Amino acid sequence: MKRSLFGRLWPNVTAVILFVGFVFPVYWMFATALKPTGDIISEDPVWFPTDITFEHFQRATGVDHFWTYVSNSLIVTVCAVAFALVIALAGAFALARMRFKGRRGFVIGFMLAQMAPWEVMIIAMYMIVRDASMLNSLLPLTVFYMMMILPFTILTLRGFVAAVPRELEEAAMVDGCTRSQAFLKVILPLLAPGLMSTSLFGFITAWNEFPLVLVLNKEAESQTLPLWLSSFQTAFGNDWGATMAASSLFAVPILILFVFLQRRAVSGLTAGAVKG
Amino acid sequence: MTVQTERPPSGPVDVAKTTPGRSGGGRPATGKRPGALVPYLLLLPACAATVLLLGWPLLKDVLLSFQNLNMAQLIQHVTEWNGVENYRQVLTGEDFWRVTLRSILFTAVNVVLIMVAGTLIGLLLARLGKRMRITLMMGLVLAWAMPVVAASTVYQWLFAQRFGVVNWVLDKLGWHSMADYSWTSSQMSTFFVVTLLIVWMSIPFVAINLYAATTTIPSELYEAASLDGAGVWKSFTTVTMPFLRPFLYATTFLEVIWVFKAFVQVFTINGGGPDRLTEILPVYAYIEGVGNQHYGMGAAIAVLTILILLGLTAYYLRIVLKQEEDEL
Numbered sequence: 001m002k003r004s005l006f007g008r009l010w011p012n013v014t015a016v017i018l019f020v021g022f023v024f025p026v027y028w029m030f031a032t033a034l035k036p037t038g039d040i041i042s043e044d045p046v047w048f049p050t051d052i053t054f055e056h057f058q059r060a061t062g063v064d065h066f067w068t069y070v071s072n073s074l075i076v077t078v079c080a081v082a083f084a085l086v087i088a089l090a091g092a093f094a095l096a097r098m099r100f101k102g103r104r105g106f107v108i109g110f111m112l113a114q115m116a117p118w119e120v121m122i123i124a125m126y127m128i129v130r131d132a133s134m135l136n137s138l139l140p141l142t143v144f145y146m147m148m149i150l151p152f153t154i155l156t157l158r159g160f161v162a163a164v165p166r167e168l169e170e171a172a173m174v175d176g177c178t179r180s181q182a183f184l185k186v187i188l189p190l191l192a193p194g195l196m197s198t199s200l201f202g203f204i205t206a207w208n209e210f211p212l213v214l215v216l217n218k219e220a221e222s223q224t225l226p227l228w229l230s231s232f233q234t235a236f237g238n239d240w241g242a243t244m245a246a247s248s249l250f251a252v253p254i255l256i257l258f259v260f261l262q263r264r265a266v267s268g269l270t271a272g273a274v275k276g
Numbered sequence: 277m278t279v280q281t282e283r284p285p286s287g288p289v290d291v292a293k294t295t296p297g298r299s300g301g302g303r304p305a306t307g308k309r310p311g312a313l314v315p316y317l318l319l320l321p322a323c324a325a326t327v328l329l330l331g332w333p334l335l336k337d338v339l340l341s342f343q344n345l346n347m348a349q350l351i352q353h354v355t356e357w358n359g360v361e362n363y364r365q366v367l368t369g370e371d372f373w374r375v376t377l378r379s380i381l382f383t384a385v386n387v388v389l390i391m392v393a394g395t396l397i398g399l400l401l402a403r404l405g406k407r408m409r410i411t412l413m414m415g416l417v418l419a420w421a422m423p424v425v426a427a428s429t430v431y432q433w434l435f436a437q438r439f440g441v442v443n444w445v446l447d448k449l450g451w452h453s454m455a456d457y458s459w460t461s462s463q464m465s466t467f468f469v470v471t472l473l474i475v476w477m478s479i480p481f482v483a484i485n486l487y488a489a490t491t492t493i494p495s496e497l498y499e500a501a502s503l504d505g506a507g508v509w510k511s512f513t514t515v516t517m518p519f520l521r522p523f524l525y526a527t528t529f530l531e532v533i534w535v536f537k538a539f540v541q542v543f544t545i546n547g548g549g550p551d552r553l554t555e556i557l558p559v560y561a562y563i564e565g566v567g568n569q570h571y572g573m574g575a576a577i578a579v580l581t582i583l584i585l586l587g588l589t590a591y592y593l594r595i596v597l598k599q600e601e602d603e604l
Contacts, residue, residue: 011403015412018397022415022476026422028441029430045441087321094318106319108597113326116334117585119539119558120578123565124337147329154322208423210540215566226425230544233432240433247426258421259414 029251032244033057040241056245063228063235065220073224076138077206080145081199084153087146089195092157093183097166107155114151118144122215129216136222141213148209149202156201160194161187204254225250337582340575347569362576371560372577376584379536379556382467383588386535389475391528394482399516401487413484420480428544431473435459460546463553470545470554474538482527489523490516529592536585557581 032040036053039046060066094100095107129140164187172182210226217223229250232243343349344358366372397416401409422430435442437458446454459465493516501511539558542548548555548563555563561581565574586593 011400012405012408014400015404015408018400019412019415022419022480025427025430025434025476026418028434029426032433041439045439045444087325090318091322094315098315098318100312100315103315106323109326110322111596113330115533116330117533117537117558117582119537120561120581121333121337122562123571123574123578124333124340126566127340127571128333128336143325143329147325150322150325204421204423208425210425210544211562215562226423229425229429232429238436238438240436240439243429244433247429251421251423251426254423255418255421259417 026251026255029244029247032240033248035241037241056241057249059239059242060232060246060249065223066228068221069223069225069228072138072222073207073226076141076145076224077203079142080149080206081202083142083146084150084202085195085199088150088153088157088198089191091154092161093187095154096158096161097169107158110151110154114155116148116151118148119211122211125212126215136217136219138222140216141209141224144212145206145209149205152205153198153202156198157191157194160191160198163194164190200257204258207254337575337578340572341579343572343575345570345572345575350569350571358572362572363580366573366576366580372580375555375557375560379584380588382471382556383532383536386471386474386478386538387528387531389471390478390482390531390535391524393475394479394527395486395520395524397479397483398486398490401483402490413487416480416484419476420484422477424477424540425544427477428473428541431469432545435469461550463550466546466550466554470538470541473541473545474535478531478534482531485527486520486523489520493519525592525595529589529596532588533585536588557584 031047031049033056034052034054035046035049036051036055039049039051091106091110095103125140125144129135132140134140168186168190169179169182172186173179177185208226209224210230213224213227214230217227229246232246341362342357342359344356344361349356397412401412404412434440437443437456440459442459443454443457446457457465459469497515497519498511501515506514536556537558538556539562542554542556542559543562546554548559552563557577558581561574561577564577565571
């Protein structure tokens with residue numbers, strides 16, 4: 001069946017328009033961040049930055065406590081992901097490889113936990129943390145972020161563990177390994193890609209989290225990058241150059257991770273979530 | 277393997293809880309094999325974390341919703357129970373119902389836009405040539421990966437009153453009254469920006485996964501359909517749609533949850549303003565509870581919000597749970 005010229009043309013034209021629509025906000029963020037201020041506040045937009053400048057980045061990172069925010073964000077995110085991985089790996093192994101009563105109940109429980117409405121529970125979390133005198137501390141953030149990503153991590157890892165052929169494990173045990181040795185020496189290395197992509201999604205979630213840190217940590221020393229970014233316009237008035245530089249700095253690590261690992265991560269996501 | 281002498285970690289209570297509908301209840305076979313406890317021990321940390329860090333805040337939320345807890349009580353650390361007073365106030369007030377209706381409409385509009393546009397773009401991806409498809413996919417992935425707070429900052433800049441590129445384009449297109457338009461000055465225009473932001477961020481997930489789903493449709497089905505004389509539309513409705521239906525249900529359900537809780541987008545774009553006119557339920561709970569320091573009221577609103585969300589998704593939740601039970 002031959003398609004008319006129009007029939008061949010319109011999908012491509014639509015695709016180009018859509019591509020521009022989806023990419024433009026991201027492009028405009030970087031373009032604004034790199035343009036001199038005169039080009040940003042011009043009556044007619046300067047579509048392509050010609051004289052590239054880094055002054056906005058200097059201003060954005062020159063804010064008080066900038067490096068504190070960076071290190072806070074990194075500490076909280078990395079610790080939350082690491083704890084979640086260790087805890088989830090144990091649980092995922094049990095769910096994928098062992099038969100026991102209530103297994104189905106656990107899986108359903110984690111599926112429900114994955115949908116927890118965290119945004120709505122911040123008042124209760126605030127009270128709990130306050131009663132423990134832990135406001136303005138990184139510890140509550142770390143453990144709650146860990147919990148936010150834990151159910152997803154367990155369910156996804158369950159899929160990855162189940163995908164490792166049982167025979168490999170049995171072969172190792174025939175060769176004299178105990179079950180935990182077989183796990184450490186045979187399964188764990190094979191799980192590396194799975195651990196990688198699962199932790200990526202956890203990393204993105206924790207890195208982006210905003211409502212909880214907004215309520216819990218009012219002191220600059222304990223705040224994270226999303227707060228720094230959201231408070232930017234108020235603090236800087238209409239300094240869009242610095243604001244966009246800040247957005248770029250915040251987004252770049254995630255964009256890089258995501259674009260490079262999206263394909264594998266998504267296939268892992270569906271493999272883990274759909275079938276166990 | 278070490279033999280565990282302690283009591284089963286997920287004791288009878290947990291087991292009874294997690295095996296609903298099983299007659300005779302299951303006590304783990306403690307005496308039979310030492311290994312029988314291992315799965316429970318492996319799951320213990322995850323379950324403990326869930327109970328402590330998710331179960332406890334949920335319970336705390338319910339407890340708080342029955343307390344008179346304002347600034348004074350907060351500072352003095354006193355607990356004043358006041359029964360269902362918070363609920364009475366919330367449910368008899370006009371605000372709550374207005375915000376609820378607004379939230380549901382907001383969710384409906386967003387989810388419909390996301391699903392329709394996402395599906396169309398997904399089908400377009402399937403039709404494109406390889407190079408064009410990869411290009412569009414890269415664009416979608418970029419939008420998908422953008423962190424929420426960064427994206428909402430960028431949208432504020434795109435829609436800025438002065439020097440914002442959207443106002444410039446509208447002006448050049450001949451709509452001159454938009455040249456200095458303040459998008460955050462009215463309810464509908466604020467919702468427009470928030471909706472555009474949410475739809476822009478959410479379409480890639482639907483489109484890319486839908487495209488992935490279409491690649492699993494066996495081409496024999498299309499051949500059979502065309503042998504039977506089915507045209508493009510007919511083969512779409514008889515082959516493509518039935519194949520994609522479970523996927524579409526699942527995605528719609530996820531999008532309802534995500535959009536309904538879209539706290540960050542609404543809050544960062546305009547803080548629920550102007551005049552609290554764009555508050556959706558999670559934002560309303562936050563502003564009443566934390567902002568106006570009526571913590572008990574806020575908690576009651578939060579509990580009601582969770583119930584409404586459960587109500588909205590109950591139908592699908594039942595199907596999923598049943599399916600999962602059958603599969604396991």
